[in-house]
Amino acid sequence: MSKPILIVGGGPAGLAAAHSFATVGKKAVIVEKEDRLGGAPILSGYAKLVPSGEWASDAIGGMVTRVEQAANVDVETGATVTGFDGTPGNFTAELSNGKKFEAEAAILCSGFTHFDSVNKPEWGFGTFEDVVTTTQVEQMISSGQGVRCPSDGRKPERVAILLCVGSRDRQIGREWCSKICCTVSANMAMEIREELPNCHVYIYYMDIRTFGLYETKYYWQSQEEFKVKYIKARIAEVTSDGDKLIVKGEDTLVKRPITIPFDMVVHAIGMDPNVDNPSIAETFGIDLEQHGFIDVANRYGAMGETSRPGVYVAGAATGPETIDDSIAQGHGTAMAVLSGLGEISKSA
Numbered sequence: 001m002s003k004p005i006l007i008v009g010g011g012p013a014g015l016a017a018a019h020s021f022a023t024v025g026k027k028a029v030i031v032e033k034e035d036r037l038g039g040a041p042i043l044s045g046y047a048k049l050v051p052s053g054e055w056a057s058d059a060i061g062g063m064v065t066r067v068e069q070a071a072n073v074d075v076e077t078g079a080t081v082t083g084f085d086g087t088p089g090n091f092t093a094e095l096s097n098g099k100k101f102e103a104e105a106a107i108l109c110s111g112f113t114h115f116d117s118v119n120k121p122e123w124g125f126g127t128f129e130d131v132v133t134t135t136q137v138e139q140m141i142s143s144g145q146g147v148r149c150p151s152d153g154r155k156p157e158r159v160a161i162l163l164c165v166g167s168r169d170r171q172i173g174r175e176w177c178s179k180i181c182c183t184v185s186a187n188m189a190m191e192i193r194e195e196l197p198n199c200h201v202y203i204y205y206m207d208i209r210t211f212g213l214y215e216t217k218y219y220w221q222s223q224e225e226f227k228v229k230y231i232k233a234r235i236a237e238v239t240s241d242g243d244k245l246i247v248k249g250e251d252t253l254v255k256r257p258i259t260i261p262f263d264m265v266v267h268a269i270g271m272d273p274n275v276d277n278p279s280i281a282e283t284f285g286i287d288l289e290q291h292g293f294i295d296v297a298n299r300y301g302a303m304g305e306t307s308r309p310g311v312y313v314a315g316a317a318t319g320p321e322t323i324d325d326s327i328a329q330g331h332g333t334a335m336a337v338l339s340g341l342g343e344i345s346k347s348a
């Protein structure tokens, strides 16, 4: 019987790849370091997803159930890969839980790490309780608690969402756009206005990148229907006057300093390379690109090829990606693995 395909990471990309293998009767082993599958949308408790509007627990939870019920997918949670040797078609993988097995190929679906806002201290996170991140607001909404100021549980009357926190910021070594945070923030602003119609929501931006078809559904709808206010600004600092949070900066359209009080400030955090990438690169013998994401060796050949034959990559492990693109890459890379194995068996 043929050996399985190793999939590292059980987020949207890894779940899609596993589902593709399951549907063609190919065995797969998912190795997930956390104690459950689902990746960032489940582990970080996202609320309603862009662009489907479905709850993450339903949409990605459904993908998890489908994979967990597949007879030919073995799921190893709470484990990492500690050794990976061999050649395409004949690899041996060793896991941190002591398991050892042979695999024909591997797909790295190990995703990203959320930017830690303490690395942007002048914007108040870690100093003021009511300065929170988009993931915290997602959790407030998905838990059913609603959007509340952490300091005293009150409903905020004024919320500022600051874009590009940990993205497009050379000063802190993050020279990439995280792609989805403009759209996620516009969506979140509308959700806040829907729950708290008397709350004023402002989005502070450098540029708005609600790319592709998201422009109408998120950028324009948030302004025209939900009355979200957009301020093109360079933010200097977030402080407090003892009562309100104060966002200070320069309105870059009128070139004037602006100081506005808020009850809650939300950091739209970006997508960092997975903190595990240096050790993943060493274990699998693959290259990282200049920012620390996993390098895609050939963009126009087989999908997701890395610098090592037989080791592939999909999803946000390659750089900031949306969920639907991560899922597409998971499926596409599974196809590339199968066709690569077909080439090996033809030449054997």
Ligand SMILES: Cc1cc2nc3c(=O)[nH]c(=O)nc-3n(C[C@H](O)[C@H](O)[C@H](O)COP(=O)(O)OP(=O)(O)OC[C@H]3O[C@@H](n4cnc5c(N)ncnc54)[C@H](O)[C@@H]3O)c2cc1C
Pocket (backbone or CB within 6 Å): 008, 009, 010, 011, 012, 013, 014, 031, 032, 033, 034, 037, 038, 039, 040, 041, 043, 046, 048, 049, 050, 051, 079, 080, 081, 109, 110, 111, 112, 113, 114, 134, 135, 138, 180, 184, 269, 270, 271, 274, 276, 280, 314, 315, 316, 317, 321, 322, 323, 324, 326
């Ligand atoms: C605040 C926020 C909101 C977002 N909302 C949306 C949205 O509404 N719509 C949208 O399209 N996108 C959204 N995104 C982007 C979305 O999170 C990613 O597109 C998606 O999670 C990428 O899926 P993935 O499977 O590639 O990676 P991940 O979701 O990061 O999954 C990777 C998995 O690999 C595991 N792993 C990591 N390292 C190892 C290791 N060494 N060994 C074993 N397992 C490992 C992780 O535990 C995780 O389960 C949002 C992003 C942010 C920051």
Ligand code: SF4
Pocket (backbone or CB within 6 Å): 163, 164, 165, 167, 168, 176, 177, 178, 179, 180, 181, 182, 183, 207, 208, 209, 268, 270
């Ligand atoms: S998507 Fe928007 S908020 Fe996110 S990094 Fe790009 S420009 Fe900034």
